[in-house]
Amino acid sequence: GNSVTQMEGPVTLSEEAFLTINCTYTATGYPSLFWYVQYPGEGLQLLLKATKADDKGSNKGFEATYRKETTSFHLEKGSVQVSDSAVYFCALSDWEDSNYQLIWGAGTKLIIKP
Amino acid sequence: SAVISQKPSRDICQRGTSLTIQCQVDSQVTMMFWYRQQPGQSLTLIATANQGSEATYESGFVIDKFPISRPNLTFSTLTVSNMSPEDSSIYLCSVAGTENYGYTFGSGTRLTVV
Numbered sequence: 001g002n003s004v005t006q007m008e009g010p011v012t013l014s015e016e017a018f019l020t021i022n023c024t025y026t027a028t029g030y031p032s033l034f035w036y037v038q039y040p041g042e043g044l045q046l047l048l049k050a051t052k053a054d055d056k057g058s059n060k061g062f063e064a065t066y067r068k069e070t071t072s073f074h075l076e077k078g079s080v081q082v083s084d085s086a087v088y089f090c091a092l093s094d095w096e097d098s099n100y101q102l103i104w105g106a107g108t109k110l111i112i113k114p
Numbered sequence: 115s116a117v118i119s120q121k122p123s124r125d126i127c128q129r130g131t132s133l134t135i136q137c138q139v140d141s142q143v144t145m146m147f148w149y150r151q152q153p154g155q156s157l158t159l160i161a162t163a164n165q166g167s168e169a170t171y172e173s174g175f176v177i178d179k180f181p182i183s184r185p186n187l188t189f190s191t192l193t194v195s196n197m198s199p200e201d202s203s204i205y206l207c208s209v210a211g212t213e214n215y216g217y218t219f220g221s222g223t224r225l226t227v228v
Contacts (some may be wrong), residue, residue, distance in 0.1 A: 043221040
């Protein structure tokens with residue numbers, strides 16, 4: 001079945017450091033891929049998405065490229081801020097087999113120190 | 115994309131009681147999902163609730179414990195019955211649009227059972 005694997009956290013970085021959070025997936029069809037963010041005490045927010053191979057999603061300085069050849073969707077940001085501290089979830093949806101739910105990674109907690 | 119109003123945002127409940135969570139959507143949607151997020155964990159799908167049919171529960175979740183109502187295309191409720199401290203979690207509703215990339219989430223209900 002479909003699955004998402006993302007790097008374990010917590011990831012601790014200093015402000016202005018480069019961020020990569022790895023995400024790989026397994027899917028039978030042609031999934032859409034997502035990154036969601038959950039700030040402390042808040043709900044889920046869609047950070048970015050990509051719906052087909054080689055698409056790049058971007059938002060708030062974050063980017064992720066849909067790589068079909070490596071089945072990956074790694075999240076990157078060139079210079080992180082303290083306000084980026086949150087939990088980041090990678091997810092996919094694949095409607096090919098009439099399964100309409102989102103498949104979630106375990107989440108990666110990001111801690112940015114000033 | 116759809117906008118979801120989820121209530122209550124948080125509650126503290128006595129064990130043995132029940133809590134009903136409501137989600138109101140500002141447009142008609144076919145697919146609605148209910149998730150549980152236990153502390154420090156990823157999201158787990160409880161059930162899929164499509165209007166006009168019985169909710170479909172995931173493994174480990176049963177209708178007696180988590181009855182779901184879906185009376186029309188804009189509204190759904192999830193009841194957490196006979197609560198115990200282990201039910202303390204965030205509960206979220208979500209809807210899917212017409213494509214496999216159009217998901218929207220409610221703001222969540224933070225439930226504490228004492």
